[in-house]
Amino acid sequence: MQMDVMRIGTRGSALALAQAHETRSRLMAAHDLPEEAFEVVVISTSGDRIQDRPLSEAGGKGLFTKEIEEAMLDGRIDIAVHSSKDMPTMLPDGLELSAFLAREDVRDAFIGREAAKLTDLPDNAVVGSSSLRRQALIRRSRPDIDVVMFRGNVQTRLRKLHEGQVAGTLLANAGLKRLGLAEVVTELLPAEAFPPAPGQGAICIESRIGDAPVKAMLQPINHHATERALACERAFLATLDGSCRTPIAGLATIEDDRLQFHGMILTPDGREVYEIATQGRISEAGDLGRAAGARIREKAGARFFDGWS
Incomplete structure (x- = not known):
């Protein structure tokens, strides 16, 4: 069954629009449809409007999805395109993550003005980041650096x-x-030493549970390996009750039918770090993530989360 016009909900930033347009292009190619078969609907979110304080103080990463999800639940849009790392582990009743596009590079990029590499910055340099994970990892490698809150879109x-x-x-x-700005990068930070946020680099598509026409449209563009990797990472995050208040990193990689996972939690100052590595069958992705989360929580102890979450 084919829809007349599929309405794609998205935030209005240049990156969000690029991701929505990429999703539209993949759907056009998969179903041999013209651009007119899709409508990109821009929705302003609380996360976009709140710029004067950290998201952890304003309500967490759900601020980037709340209004878009409301539009889907009341029928104004059919699907929503998100950055997977922005998605809470608990979704509103009636909604699900129904497809994932093939993952892009998972690494963090350093853009330096005073030095090309993070380690080469002068003593007590000021670095901006809105991510508690990045802030903690910066402080771990360079305790002298003054890390300041840095909100706003990429531009x-x-x-x-x-x-x-x-x-x-x-x-x-x-x-x-995705924005065509790769030339601004002065250093790509290795994922082994500077692990990414769970879901980083992956575009996910959210839809209503039980919407068969939408499910049929999305099925051909779903990338199975990315879906399984994200199942592991999001299960790890959910087990840790991960939020914008907790520096958490996690990356699952897949080769053939095997999945390898590396997880990390840090205190905001980067001084206390716990890591875990595990592997198993790709079919066990969610179980592997949950088990890794339980083990690292046990290693860190309740005090760790009571003090920082």
Whole structure:
């Protein structure tokens, strides 16, 4: 069954629109449909409007999805396109993550104004980041650096950097590539030492549970390996009750039918770190993530989460 017009909900930033347009292009190719068969609907979210304080103080990462999900539940849109790392582990009743596009580069990119590499910045340099994970990892590698809150979309952060507000900043390389801005990167940070946020680099598509026409449209563009990797990472995050208040990193990689996972939790100052590595069959992705979360929680102890979450 085919729909007349599929309405694609998205935030209005340049990156969000690029991701919505990529999803539309894949659907057009999969179903041999013209662009007119899709309508991109821009929805302003609380996360976009709140710029004066950290998201952890304003309500968490769900601020980037709340209004879009409301539009889907009341029928104004048919699907929503998100950055997977922005998605809470608990979704509203009636909604599900129904497809994932093939994952882009998972690494964080450093864009330096005073030095090309993070480790080469002068003593006590100022680096901007809105991510508690990135802030903690920066402090872990360079305790002398002054890390400041750095809100705004990609273009806003780059403008602040070039205005001299900070000596450097970190952004997801996947987003920079999707915006055609890969040339601004001065250093790509290795995922082994600087692990990404769960879901980083992956576009996910949210829809209503039981919407058969939408499910049929999305099935051909779903990337199975990305879906399984994200099942592991999101299960790890959910087991830790991960939120914007907790520095958590996690990356699942897949080769053939095997999945390898590396997880990390840190205190915000980067001084206390717990890591875990595990592997298993791709069919066990969710169980592997949950087990890794339970083990790292046991290693860190309740005090760790009571103090920082």
